[in-house]
Amino acid sequence: MMKKRKILIPLFTLAIIFPSATNVFADPLKPAPVKSVEFIGMEAPNSVLEKSKMYSEASVLVTYNDGNQKTIPLEYKSLLQPGDTINGKIVGAAYDASGKIITNAEGQPIISSAPDSNTLLSVNGKSGKLYMVNHYESFPGNSIGNMPEAMFLNTVEQNKKTGELTVTDISPIDFSSYGGIWTPCAGSLSPWNTHLGSEEYEPDTKAHEANPEKSSVTQFARNYYQDDKILGNPYMYGYVPEVSINPNGTAKAVKHFSMGRLSFENVKVAPDNRTVYYGDDGSYTMAFMYVADKEKDLSAGTLYAAKWIQKNDQNGGSADLEWIKLGHATDAEIKNLAENLTFSDIFETAENAEFGEKNGFERVKTAGRDEWLKVKPGMEKAAAFLESRRYGALQGATSEFNKMETVEMNVADNKMYMTMSNISGGMEANSNDPVDDIQVSKVKAGGVYEMSLTDSQKDRAGEKIDSDYVANEMTGLVFGEDLASKDAAGNTANPEKIASPDNIAYSEKMRTLFIAEDGKMHHNNYGWSYNVDTKKLSRIISAPNGGEVTGIQAIDDLNGFTYLMAGSQGPGNVGYLDGLPSLADKPKK
Template identity: 70%
Template sequence: MNKKKVIVPLLSAAILFPTAANVLAETYQPISSVKSVEFVGMEAPDTYEERSAMYSEASAIVTLNDGSKKTVPLEYKSLARPGEVINGKVVGAAYDVNGNVIKDDKGNPYVSTAPDMNTLLTVNGKSGKLYLINHFESMPKNEIGNMPKAVYLNTVIQDKKTGELKITDIEPVDFSAYGGIWTPCAGTLSPWNTHLGSEEYEPNARAHEANPEKSDVTEFARNYYQDPNAIGNPYLYGYTTEITVHPNGKTKGVKHYSMGRLSFENVAVAPDQRTVYYGDDGSYTMSFMYVADKAKDLSAGTLYAAKWNQTSDQNGGAADIEWIKLGHANDNEIKELAKTVSFSDIFEVTTDAAYAKENGFTRIKAAGNDEWLKVKPGMEKAAAFLESRRYGAILGATAEFNKMETLTFNKADKKIYMAMSYVEKGMTKNPKDPVDDIQLPKLSAGAIYEMNTSAAQKDRGGNPIASDYVVTDMSALLLGEDLSAPDKDGNTANPDKMANPDNIAFSEKLRTLFIAEDSSMHTNNFGWAYNVDTKKLSRIVSAPDGGEVTGLQAIDDLNGHSYLMVGSQNPGNIGYFNLPSVDGK
């Protein structure tokens, strides 16, 4: 059977920055004339060519206000490749503290093959410039070990008629004032037009203190500072980052210490521009909420951790959510603490259970660390913001979530969607764990949860929470399906359902949740479109075999065009589809 397709072939050691042709332009209609959009999914790849490529055979049915319809194929194009030189700079290269490219002994730059987040934004409205911020989640290791990671600002030009994009310049974002960037994973565009990023898998400060010379933090520091005698500081890493892009193309990057320290996958900001929810990736992780003192300013606020009070173990499970206040802080005070304190300054530790029970210790299992801890007098603030998960567990918050990934807001319905890539480990019944709040059947293919928010809520201590967007409950919205045995293509999860959701992004106008997979259960990872009203799930893109789908960003209107940023890593791509747009009225 002859199939119409647009395929981007795999290139050796290269990452493509794909785009999509302007679907709306194919209808020759202005945004205001489009009433609705329905995605028509593609079949799973079934040839070697398809399985080795980043491609789409999906389409969109565009319904106009006059009732007429047009079916438009989705198309996928390339922007740039890591290792390629743009305006004298190498895409995806690692940089040291002085802004120099880090090279091997043959003079070749270390180049990432793991792009993750894309944030496309405009400065000064329609007449302003476009910029694209990219995360590069990992780097090849050198003889020292752990390498500094990279975040890039790309200058972009847009064809106002077709919507096609082109990168004309790239520049690494400077985080030298903060010790560089640690494992930047997902991110989002804030409501006030800044990029909110992440530092995933925060280094274990207890393990570092036990052997600082051999820790991955020290490896990182020696590469970043180009100093063989440097000793790393774990408390410099594990934060939400924020990048402001100025009209002249200059950037300012900060880390928000007052938002706590954990394994940030991404953050999602409520419509009040003050309330923020986190994805905390890894095993035995925790759900957090942050309420900033001021709108559009994340430099000071109150941090809360969630308690899961289970109400059902059926269909992915459900729970009422209770919030435990960890503390209030501002960035500057926690940044100063991060420079000076160590793990042993904050906690007492024992391995003697009998002694621990008699002397006020608490057994926790945060991030898989099964340990007896007690906060030292006067160190509660340091514990809350430098060891947020450990401190939350001591206070009774649930530290049993597994592979909690990205979150995204549905503003119209006041809901949040959360990807849980694997419902395993701490989320199953484990009577030997210190606590066992979450007791769900194992679902390796994962789930997406829906959380409802409400105003006039109180924390566990009975104190009002100063937000109209407090999560009150959560339940599974969309489930993967484990197979009892691999199918003929090697899938261990149903290929016609999503598996191991990672990046998710919601389009308000399309009423569509876009889902990117990071799965070993599908032979190829897929990207999906899920309409939250019709409940229709459509496969819209397939990544190369071994490649994780990454970098989702749904853009409803950018100078008259709509985009879905989407790519893959290992092998890598970063890019977007142009999508039909729906009249905001």
């Protein structure tokens, strides 16, 4: 075993590394394929030092088909820290439309302390180069949207013997043809090896139109274009960005306007390379599905929104799902509408219930906004794709989900997972809401739902949905537990269960769902493993006090190593690098 090292370094991206179950542990002369992988959890942090850093004391028990077992401690290594300089470039810096770093009044670079979403991938297979796309969600002292956010392409080198990763170069990804990138949150790797990102908390177009000079969109645009006279356009933000990486290390970014406009936490693609499910973050949000016209091409397709038909209210509740077709579009046509329309071009509004009821308006509640709306004649497509949640609610889709976060795919079981970090608000019985589809028991600590995917489904109008991966039911999988009062450690949720689940990632080979927390119900946020077969939940990471665990990505096999990528948003913190198990270690016979 290699000598263990302890190096105090600020932690940004966490890579938990253990040799791949597919080929590293097996002796090439005497193969011993892996039968199962079990995570052995760690205790919650107790000391001031433990609570102030990101660390893991968990391990993995590997059982081989020949009956041998091996316990491997989880290791982590810091890759990047906001403010680091790599190849002359500053990690996490904000850039304007011309590619220059944005500085503050003192001339210092503005640097994000909120890294999110890590997508590590290989270009051209095993022999190709490694890259990682990561997001920076917000900047210190700036509310959502005021400062142009950043998405970076990182060049990564892998030590073929130890599996250690090193970032050798970074570059901001260019979104200047789309007016910049707005609040990029979580992301995922598409089946065709591109990065699918997100633009969370889409700006409210109605509020912007009422006072564009004071709008955060305008502040965003003035910072991005370095022009204090420009007015922003909110319809340019709230989409799914896709980043393709070429073997020469250049990146191309597009925004998929045909996938609708909402508060994207992330999206996940089903095995058909066409059907996509969404995480729509915030209050009074909606479940969406997109079916692309062609495989591996998200530039045109059909958008659907879900109707929750409740079956019971316990353990987060369960329901059948009915899908409502909102429309079909291409990126090009919706981008053109986005560049030329305002909110009042699309909708009429009524300022009070009495006028609305008498004049054919409908009351909807989306993203916490309680409104009376009517779509103007001929504006149905614009409403469907530029105001997807508002239009979906008008069509009868359920807009009562609360703090819906990421979605993730379990291919073998044909399941899609969805996190809800706080099951309350619109998800409770609310007689004063316009509709009350969801009426489930309150769990502020949140939970993870499971959606079953099937074929031969029809939408509400009776039309066949052109997908074999349609979610027809949704039920609770694993939940947190609220405490009646705060415990001695400061927890308001059971520390031995999840709380405020946010990002999730799934490992097909380990049959394990990884769950990252972002909340204040535990005195520290944790990362968990959850085996979908044994139902065993294990704490495997603890984040610094006040920071969230974020940006997780599970990679089953990358040149003989398995990685769990993760990051931490929040206060500055320190971590340490432990020596990795040698590839020479084999199961003892």
